[in-house]
Amino acid sequence: MVSIILLISLVVFLIFNMPVGIAIGLATLLSLVSGDSISLASVPQAMINACDSFPILAVPMFILAGDLMGAGGVSKRILDVCNVFFGRITGGLAIVTVLVCMFFAAVSGSGPATVAAVGAMVIPTMVELGYSRSFALALVATAGTIGVIIPPSIPMVLYSVSTGSSVVSLFMAGIIPGIFIGCMLMLYSYVFSKKHGYTGTKEPFDKAKAFKAVWEAKWALINPFIILGGIYFGIFTPTEAAAVAVIYAFICGTFIHKELDAKLLFKTLATSCCTTGTILVILSCASAFSKVLTVEQIPQLITETIIGITDNKIILLLIINILLLIVGCFMDQTPAILILAPILLPVATSIGLDPVHFGLIMVTNLAIGFITPPLGMALFVAARVGNCKLEVVLKGIIPFILIMVGCLMVLTFIPEISMFLPNLLK
Numbered sequence: 001m002v003s004i005i006l007l008i009s010l011v012v013f014l015i016f017n018m019p020v021g022i023a024i025g026l027a028t029l030l031s032l033v034s035g036d037s038i039s040l041a042s043v044p045q046a047m048i049n050a051c052d053s054f055p056i057l058a059v060p061m062f063i064l065a066g067d068l069m070g071a072g073g074v075s076k077r078i079l080d081v082c083n084v085f086f087g088r089i090t091g092g093l094a095i096v097t098v099l100v101c102m103f104f105a106a107v108s109g110s111g112p113a114t115v116a117a118v119g120a121m122v123i124p125t126m127v128e129l130g131y132s133r134s135f136a137l138a139l140v141a142t143a144g145t146i147g148v149i150i151p152p153s154i155p156m157v158l159y160s161v162s163t164g165s166s167v168v169s170l171f172m173a174g175i176i177p178g179i180f181i182g183c184m185l186m187l188y189s190y191v192f193s194k195k196h197g198y199t200g201t202k203e204p205f206d207k208a209k210a211f212k213a214v215w216e217a218k219w220a221l222i223n224p225f226i227i228l229g230g231i232y233f234g235i236f237t238p239t240e241a242a243a244v245a246v247i248y249a250f251i252c253g254t255f256i257h258k259e260l261d262a263k264l265l266f267k268t269l270a271t272s273c274c275t276t277g278t279i280l281v282i283l284s285c286a287s288a289f290s291k292v293l294t295v296e297q298i299p300q301l302i303t304e305t306i307i308g309i310t311d312n313k314i315i316l317l318l319i320i321n322i323l324l325l326i327v328g329c330f331m332d333q334t335p336a337i338l339i340l341a342p343i344l345l346p347v348a349t350s351i352g353l354d355p356v357h358f359g360l361i362m363v364t365n366l367a368i369g370f371i372t373p374p375l376g377m378a379l380f381v382a383a384r385v386g387n388c389k390l391e392v393v394l395k396g397i398i399p400f401i402l403i404m405v406g407c408l409m410v411l412t413f414i415p416e417i418s419m420f421l422p423n424l425l426k
Helices: 002-015 020-034 042-051 055-071 074-086 092-108 111-128 133-148 154-163 167-196 207-216 218-232 238-256 262-295 298-309 313-330 333-350 355-371 377-385 390-413 416-424
Strands: none
Touching: 002 020, 002 262, 020 042, 020 262, 020 333, 042 262, 055 074, 055 092, 055 111, 055 154, 055 238, 055 262, 074 092, 074 111, 074 207, 074 218, 074 238, 092 111, 092 133, 092 167, 092 218, 111 133, 111 355, 111 377, 133 154, 133 167, 133 355, 133 377, 133 390, 154 167, 154 262, 154 333, 154 355, 167 218, 167 238, 167 355, 167 390, 167 416, 207 218, 218 238, 262 333, 298 313, 298 333, 313 333, 313 355, 313 390, 333 355, 355 377, 355 390, 355 416, 377 390, 390 416
C-alpha cells in the first residue's frame, strides 16, 4: 500500500505540473504518513546526507564553470577557430555548430547551457546564410545534448552518487560515444546541406587568419585538457577539477578576455545559484524517495518482474531503452537518474552489463529526452534563443531524434565503444 501511494501520488503531482522536487517530496511524505515502515524523523536525515557529499560539490561547480565560460567569451573564440578550419565545407556552419557544441560540452557538463551559449551565436548567422530556421534550431538543440555525454557531465556525477560507480570511469566512458554522436550529426548536416544547397563561406584558407584565431582562443582550447587531463592523470579528483574549472573560467573571462565585468559576474552567479538550488531540492527529496523504495523492496520487485518477462538480453535491453526514452519525454534528467538508476541498475547487472556501461546508456537515453516533447528542455531553450515558436523547432527535429536513437542502439549493443577507455584503468 505504501508503494502504491508513493508512485500514484508522484504521477498525479507531475500530471498537475507541480515542480519535480516538490512532487517527489510530497509523494514521499504521503507514503510515510500512510504507513509505519519508516520513521518520519529519518527523512530529514536522509535529505541532508544526500547533499552532504563531497562528489556532489562537483555539480554546482561545473554549473558555475559552464556559465562563466559562456559569459566570458570562451564559446565565441572556439566558434572562430572551428569556422576558420571548417567553414568552407558544404554545410560548413552546421558542421562548425556541432564541433563548437562538442568542445563546449567538454567545459560545461550541461546540455541546456550548451544550447544557450552556442545557439545565441550561430542561429542568427545560419539563418542569414540561408539555412532554414527549423533545421538550424533543431541542429543546435540536438548538438547541445552532447553536453551531458562528453565529460565533464553533471548527470554522470549524479549517477555516480546514486549508484556508487566511479566518476572517472563514467567520464572516460563518455568520450568516444560523444565523439561518435557528434560525427553522425556532422555527417547528416553535410548530406542535408548538400541536398538543399547550403554552401560554405567560400573564403580560401588563410594560414595567418587561422593562426590568429587559434592564438586568440588558446586559453579556451587548453581548458578541457587541463580539467580532464588533471582528472585522468590523478592530479585532482573530479570535484577538485570542478573547482579548478571555476577559477580558470573566472580568470579567463575577467583578466584575459576581459568580457566578464562585475555586473555580468553577479548575473552569472545568480543564474548558477538558481540552477544549483533546483538540483539540490530534487536531489534531497529523491534521496528520501529512494529510501522508501528500498525499504519497500521496489527495485527487487521491478527486477524480478522485468526478468520474468524474458531472459533474452537483447529484448531486456530494448525494454530498458524504451522505458528510459518514454521517461525522458516527461521527466528531467536529474530526478530520472536519481529515481531510476537504483531501480534499473540491478536489472542491468543481472544480465551482465557493467554499471559504467549502463550509466552511459542511461545518460544517452535521457539526453534524447532533451529533444523529445512534451518536456524537451533543449527544444524550449533553442526556441527562446532563436526567438521563435516551439513549432518551428519541432518541424526539423524528427531526423535528429532518429539519428540519436540509432546512435543509442549502437552504444547499447556494442559496449566496447563505451568501455574501451574505462577498461584501460583496470
